[in-house]
Amino acid sequence: xxxxxxxxxxxxxxxxxSTQYYLSRIRGGHNxxxxxxxxxxxxxxxxxxxxxxALDRASIDRHLGEMSDGVVIVDRDVVELDKEHDSIFHVxxxxxxxxxxxxxxxxxxxxxxxxxxLLCLSLDSLNGVLTSIFKKKGQEIIDNNLKVAKxxxxxxxxxxxxxxxxxxxxxxxxxxxxxxxxNEAAGLGALAAGVQFLSAYPMTPSTGVLNYVAxxxxxxxxxxxxxxxxxxxxxxxLGASFTGARSMVTTAGGGFCLMVEALGLAGITETPVVIFxxxxxxxxxxxxxxxxxxxxxxxxxxxxGEFPRCILAPGTPDECFYMMAEAFNIAEKYQIPVxxxxxxxxxxxxxxxxxxxxxxxxxxxxLLSDQELRTKHGDYRRYxxxxxxxxxxxxPGQEGILVCADSDEHDExxxxxxxxxxxxxxxxxxxxxxxxxATEMKPPKIYGSHxxxxxxxxxxxxxxxxxxxxxxxxxxxxxxxxxxxxxxYPMPAESIHKALAxxxxxxxxxxxxxxxxARLLRTEAGIEMSDKILRYDGLPFTPASIVEALREKxxx
Amino acid sequence: MASVEDxxxxxxxxxxxxxxxxxxxxxxxxxxxxxxxxxxVLMVSGIGQAGKLPQYxxxxxxxxxxxxxxxxxxxxxxxxxxxxxxxxxGDGDCYGEGGNHLIHAIRRNPDITxxxxxxxxxxxxxxxxxxxxxxxxVSKIQRExxxxxxxxxxxxxxxxxxxxxxxxxxxxxxxxxxxxxxxIRHRGLSLVEVxxxxxxxxxxxxxKWYSNRVYKMEDGEYPLDDRVKAxxxxxEWGDRIPLGIFYVNExxxxxxxxxxxxxxxxxxxxxxxxxVNGLIDGFM
Ligand SMILES: Cc1ncc(C[n+]2csc(CCOP(=O)(O)OP(=O)(O)O)c2C)c(N)n1
Numbered sequence: 108x109x110x111x112x113x114x115x116x117x118x119x120x121x122x123x124x125s126t127q128y129y130l131s132r133i134r135g136g137h138n139x140x141x142x143x144x145x146x147x148x149x150x151x152x153x154x155x156x157x158x159x160x161a162l163d164r165a166s167i168d169r170h171l172g173e174m175s176d177g178v179v180i181v182d183r184d185v186v187e188l189d190k191e192h193d194s195i196f197h198v199x200x201x202x203x204x205x206x207x208x209x210x211x212x213x214x215x216x217x218x219x220x221x222x223x224x225l226l227c228l229s230l231d232s233l234n235g236v237l238t239s240i241f242k243k244k245g246q247e248i249i250d251n252n253l254k255v256a257k258x259x260x261x262x263x264x265x266x267x268x269x270x271x272x273x274x275x276x277x278x279x280x281x282x283x284x285x286x287x288x289x290n291e292a293a294g295l296g297a298l299a300a301g302v303q304f305l306s307a308y309p310m311t312p313s314t315g316v317l318n319y320v321a322x323x324x325x326x327x328x329x330x331x332x333x334x335x336x337x338x339x340x341x342x343x344x345l346g347a348s349f350t351g352a353r354s355m356v357t358t359a360g361g362g363f364c365l366m367v368e369a370l371g372l373a374g375i376t377e378t379p380v381v382i383f384x385x386x387x388x389x390x391x392x393x394x395x396x397x398x399x400x401x402x403x404x405x406x407x408x409x410x411x412g413e414f415p416r417c418i419l420a421p422g423t424p425d426e427c428f429y430m431m432a433e434a435f436n437i438a439e440k441y442q443i444p445v446x447x448x449x450x451x452x453x454x455x456x457x458x459x460x461x462x463x464x465x466x467x468x469x470x471x472x473x474l475l476s477d478q479e480l481r482t483k484h485g486d487y488r489r490y491x492x493x494x495x496x497x498x499x500x501x502x503p504g505q506e507g508i509l510v511c512a513d514s515d516e517h518d519e520x521x522x523x524x525x526x527x528x529x530x531x532x533x534x535x536x537x538x539x540x541x542x543x544x545a546t547e548m549k550p551p552k553i554y555g556s557h558x559x560x561x562x563x564x565x566x567x568x569x570x571x572x573x574x575x576x577x578x579x580x581x582x583x584x585x586x587x588x589x590x591x592x593x594x595x596y597p598m599p600a601e602s603i604h605k606a607l608a609x610x611x612x613x614x615x616x617x618x619x620x621x622x623x624x625a626r627l628l629r630t631e632a633g634i635e636m637s638d639k640i641l642r643y644d645g646l647p648f649t650p651a652s653i654v655e656a657l658r659e660k661x662x663x
Numbered sequence: 664m665a666s667v668e669d670x671x672x673x674x675x676x677x678x679x680x681x682x683x684x685x686x687x688x689x690x691x692x693x694x695x696x697x698x699x700x701x702x703x704v705l706m707v708s709g710i711g712q713a714g715k716l717p718q719y720x721x722x723x724x725x726x727x728x729x730x731x732x733x734x735x736x737x738x739x740x741x742x743x744x745x746x747x748x749x750x751x752x753g754d755g756d757c758y759g760e761g762g763n764h765l766i767h768a769i770r771r772n773p774d775i776t777x778x779x780x781x782x783x784x785x786x787x788x789x790x791x792x793x794x795x796x797x798x799x800x801v802s803k804i805q806r807e808x809x810x811x812x813x814x815x816x817x818x819x820x821x822x823x824x825x826x827x828x829x830x831x832x833x834x835x836x837x838x839x840x841x842x843x844x845x846x847i848r849h850r851g852l853s854l855v856e857v858x859x860x861x862x863x864x865x866x867x868x869x870x871k872w873y874s875n876r877v878y879k880m881e882d883g884e885y886p887l888d889d890r891v892k893a894x895x896x897x898x899e900w901g902d903r904i905p906l907g908i909f910y911v912n913e914x915x916x917x918x919x920x921x922x923x924x925x926x927x928x929x930x931x932x933x934x935x936x937x938x939v940n941g942l943i944d945g946f947m
Contacts, residue, residue, distance in 0.1 A: 301934025346735025351930035503723035
């Protein structure tokens with residue numbers, strides 16, 4: 108019901124944002140699906156509830172307190188209530204489903220119709236969505252859904268005082284937009300980037316990307332392999348990449364723990380790979396279905412020794428789409444592992460986005476052609492010393508040359524060489540790549556005025572809540588802005604200094620306990636925070652919660 | 664045509680008299696006999712004295728992590744199935760650290776050849792028990808003698824319907840060469856388990872010990888697809904140790920299961936970026 112309503116509201120022209128709360132079990136437990144709509148851009152959840160469709164007692168017990176002047180739709184024939192509340196409005200969902208649709212499975216559609224009724228909108232858009240999603244199930248099912256949606260809608264119009272509640276008017280017609288979750292966007296980005304090989308072991312909240320790519324693997328010519336464990340997954344991706352396939356893995360923190368060994372292998376063999384790392388609260392199994400940004404420093408430091416890597420952290424689905432593609436290009440240009448860090452909040456929430464533009468994506472392979480090999484590389488050296496540290500990459504199977512990779516320290520040809528002289532040169536060669544890469548990393552985004560007194564600082568998925576917080580603060584008369592990081596490592600220190608030069612107070616806002624970005628900014632750019640707002644209860648920030656924390660800390 | 668010389672002659676870090684030398688010799692002879700040129704061959708290995716073998720062979724190689732020989736080898740084959748992919752491992756590497764990968768590689772059945780140098784000991788780390796060490800073998804760690812039962816890799820592979828299961832002996836280069844030729848030719852996962860005396864650390868299973876016990880199975884003793892007969896044979900270990908092919912099973916091969924690999928190797932497919940527009944429409 109949640110996604111059907113979301114899509115209907117999108118099609119009516121609203122900006123829609125939806126997010127789910129669920130526990131780690133297949134059925135039962137308390138689950139919610141929240142939808143927020145607006146006539147302007149939206150990328151965060153609010154805290155007040157206007158319409159609550161309560162399908163059980165727990166929903167009422169837990170969320171009645173969040174209602175201000177709203178309506179609780181509840182079927183009192185099904186849900187027993189021991190309290191009364193002004194906002195409770197009985198709708199006989201089950202009875203309508205059975206009487207009009209002939210089956211209790213239509214209860215959800217009745218409720219969706221009722222919700223549209225309360226919003227004082229027309230049913231057209233809901234009808235359109237129902238028709239398209241049930242197309243495969245046949246006309247009878249479509250008709251039943253349309254009938255029961257109308258019956259739910261009519262019930263509201265006839266029984267709710269004054270016929271409906273919210274008097275929402277349709278936004279002005281605009282170009283059509285997408286409704287998409289971060290995971291789907293990342294999967295789309297990988298396909299657009301020409302991913303050829305994906306190996307993974309399922310783990311929430313990354314599985315959506317694996318599923319998405321797998322569901323289009325045939326059409327796009329991708330080989331998807333479910334590995335026996337994450338150790339195999341990343342080792343496979345490296346084997347595929349070494350032989351020339353654009354390769355990636357998807358995982359969450361726990362799975363990444365097992366990949367750490369192979370991460371180092373990618374480092375020393377200079378094998379490109381994209382690691383899609385969707386975070387959830389740890390340590391160990393933690394809170395499997397909730398959200399956190401607790402793995403940044405882990406990704407940065409994972410594996411023994413030192414080697415270059417790159418960390419990107421998209422904040423919205425469109426950034427997931429474009430950055431995924433960038434990740435492949437960086438991985439192949441620099442022959443390093445590249446992380447794309449997401450989290451459960453970004454992975455599973457539905458965002459309204461401008462249409463993605465696949466033509467903006469380029470596929471840059473940085474491979475030597477057979478021709479180049481014949482003319483320029485008589486004695487091919489996979490790890491040739493070059494001024495920038497990037498060696499020419501050929502593939503095994505190309506005629507007349509051999510490609511050798513070794514996890515031991517090796518010479519330019521890939522043969523073991525344990526001499527000190529070689530070690531120093533190889534380390535320098537590999538690490539050198541970071542210098543050039545740092546210049547390619549884009550500066551943090553500034554949202555709001557460029558010379559605000561109060562600067563909120565965040566990274567990745569907190570973009571939406573932080574941007575909205577800046578709007579709220581600005582409206583209240585504060586001088587505030589957001590400096591937001593998507594390109595995390597290597598840090599372009601100079602442009603970061605520039606972005607933060609004018610701000611008097613710097614408050615880092617992160618979904619973790621220790622303030623990991625704040626630490627990184629200190630060590631990499633020498634920038635100190637004035638204070639931090641940290642949330643680690645498994646839930647994402649809401650703008651209201653950030654404003655409240657700022658008040659509590661006396662910042663505003 | 665390829666020759667043994669094409670596969671080079673390198674200085675090694677192996678102990679004088681090590682069984683590994685003969686395995687290298689047999690491998691070169693097999694590859695030359697099959698007419699494979701070095702650039703067509705990819706050796707994937709883990710870590711250990713056995714895992715160093717690709718360093719001493721003129722061909723493409725990916726020398727990865729201890730125990731992790733099979734996942735990259737499998738994926739390398741998937742991404743360019745025109746390569747002849749061989750995975751080289753020690754018994755610690757393939758049966759200890761990488762045991763799980765072996766089981767799953769057998770299930771997947773990629774067309775690669777696994778060559779296990781089984782010296783019943785950890786060589787590179789100087790003499791600890793391996794999964795195939797005899798019960799009672801004393802080491803610096805197993806001071807009272809090994810308690811664990813030795814793994815029977817041949818029986819394990821047959822029980823899991825591995826596509827090609829064989830055993831060679833580093834003391835018989837000619838026989839090992841023939842086995843390797845058949846194993847590499849076989850389409851599907853081929854296991855070549857090689858009895859390889861470690862002259863430095865394994866004082867129990869010496870050349871003499873093996874030579875007194877090994878015997879070659881005759882061709883046609885039983886139909887090679889008879890799993891029960893093969894299994895029975897795999898249990899033979901003691902005064903007499905059989906060498907040769909135990910079991911052959913023409914199972915569907917992993918690469919054949921991917922429609923996209925039918926036209927050309929994965930790495931030669933062009934990205935289908937424009938098709939993404941259709942998917943994007945679905946989110947509107
Ligand atoms: C993860 C990891 N653990 C341990 C080691 C140390 N190590 C290197 S080789 C080896 C065992 C070698 O034995 P085997 O695989 O039988 O090969 P051999 O040297 O006998 O040929 C071990 C334990 C390592 N390199 N990596």
